Amino acid sequence: MAEIEAVLSDGRAPDYATLKTLANQQLGMREELRVERAAKKLLKLDASDQAFAPVSLGLLGNRTLSYLPDPLAAAGLARGLAIASFEAPYDSVASFAFSPADCFGRSLDAVLVVLDETAFAGKRTLLDRAGEDAAIADAENLADALAEAARQKTGCPAIIATLPGAAQVSSAELATPGSSARFRHRVNLMLAEGAMEGRWLLWDQAALASRVGLETWLDPVRYHAAKIPFSVDVCPVAADNIASVLAAMKGKSARGVILDLDNTLWGGVIGDDGLAGIRLGQNSPEGEAFVAFQNFILGLRERGIVLAVCSKNTDEIAREPFRSHSEMVLKEDHIAVFQANWSDKATNIKSIAETLSLGLESFVFIDDNAAERERVRQELPLVSTIEIGDDPSFYIERIAQSGQFDHLPLNTEDISRAESYGGRAAAAEIRAKIGNYEDYLTSLEMRMTISPFDDVGRGRITQLINKSNQFNLTTRRYGEEDVRAIEEDPDQMGWQVRLQDKFAQHGMIGVVIVRKAPREWSIDSWLQSCRVLERGVEQCVMDRLFEAARDAGVARITALYVPTDRNKMVSDFYGRMGFEIAARNDDGSVAYVYDVAAYAPHKTFIDVEMQEKMEA
Structure with a gap:
């Protein structure tokens, strides 16, 4: 964040990818404010110097929208937009819609219209269907007038917000003509139909308020005292939702x-x-x-x-x-x-x-x-x-x-x-x-433990041996008693490999079984989970295997690849590890050999701990 602010202070636009990455992160309140400040500085730079699509947005409502511009600027970054907002004077809805006056005095890309129920003059009484129909017609006339004024005065479409739900006295509100809940519902249907017909665009404030929760969405005290249509606390969420509509308008939505x-x-x-x-x-x-x-x-x-x-x-x-x-x-x-x-x-x-x-x-x-x-x-x-x-x-x-x-x-x-x-x-x-x-590998902060087979890991070891198919060099299956026998046999060595990183504890992700002779070790089984591929796990394990062989005075290590219909991904595994082909057998298997003295360790990015016994 500090690097971005430093770049902006020099009058240069930060890298588009960097800003987009930052804006896509989950930020605390302090970081959110810093992003807003960075976005405001970005808007002052020459548009030709930035990769963000510029958006000039008019804000029009019968309540104050003055707290929206900064969150909108920040939300736009995540959508590839540089949003500059211009608020019309308070409660200038009627003059914008029905008089020659232009409260913006500039061309815009869109005018966002946010109204509450009080903006609609139609009068209704309970059970008066005709009165309700007339009120809906009045609401539609106002929407048409606002959309036409936006086109004529600013050369852009209107984005009209739906009405959030109302407090309900009864679960029968929608079935009660003249009720506030039913009126808002019908207005929203009318706005949806108009958007479908291309008369205006839609911001579905009602859906967002429902998701957030009406009690959270509306702050009744500030609604009356400060004339704000929704709580300041939900402003970042609202801004992001509005920015997604603008992104769709600008062709910036995902394809x-x-x-x-x-x-x-x-x-x-x-x-x-x-x-x-x-x-x-x-x-x-x-x-x-x-x-x-x-x-x-x-x-x-x-x-x-x-x-x-x-x-x-x-x-x-x-x-x-x-x-x-x-x-x-x-x-x-x-x-x-x-x-x-x-x-x-x-x-x-x-x-x-x-x-x-x-x-x-x-x-x-x-x-x-x-x-x-x-x-x-x-x-x-x-x-x-x-x-x-x-x-x-x-x-x-x-x-x-x-x-x-x-x-x-x-x-x-x-x-x-x-x-x-x-x-x-x-x-x-x-x-x-x-x-x-x-x-990337370094940033994962990976830690590996390698320990001998034991009773703690025996069940999982057996499961991996009998479940793994793709990263499995020989696909030899052993039961739990076979695994126990390997633990107790001095001429065999079984390793269980566990991995964790900064995101998760992956648990046991690898098993290696080696048959030991005084001068030669033979890899009987080598299998790994496919969840952690391309991280250098196999290189780390191989390094430790050759290190152990060298300490034991072993001259060479042999291995075998037995092909199946599911393990083709490891057909060249031993070759990539530096083994030489010793024989190609009639059954399709390939035998390999590697002189221990010639082995060169790999460059890896995992901290490895060799344990004498797995910790329970």
């Missing part, structure tokens, strides 16, 4: 969503659990939540949002649920670009953007893994990465509340846009150099 697969579209890991083992539907709460989320994503596609997949997986395995799972809502033909490989996700996202000919700022990235989200934020700050958490029950709410997919009233061209983008997608994958990857 694509990039999806992880495992534990994002279904529960579990398809490569390890198999088609029957993933959790999707099946009348379980978690499985049903994933189905609901897929329906939500499909709904985005129906609104013209292009879908892409970015998953660390073997391509053929990753496609299995799309092709064969009966509960799968999303199908392969819904996905414009399907990137399932073992490359860094930031690299794959760049490839997706290039394939679809869209800028990185057009995409939202959705992944349940906090470390992957952090990597994408660091490497690709223009991509909007949403904090969805790890409970699928909340995915829909958090994505919807982000406002990234806000749009103007849809037309048939919008609906067909996803299909159009899908037609652009090329089959070829683009492999690019991973920038700043070492910095």
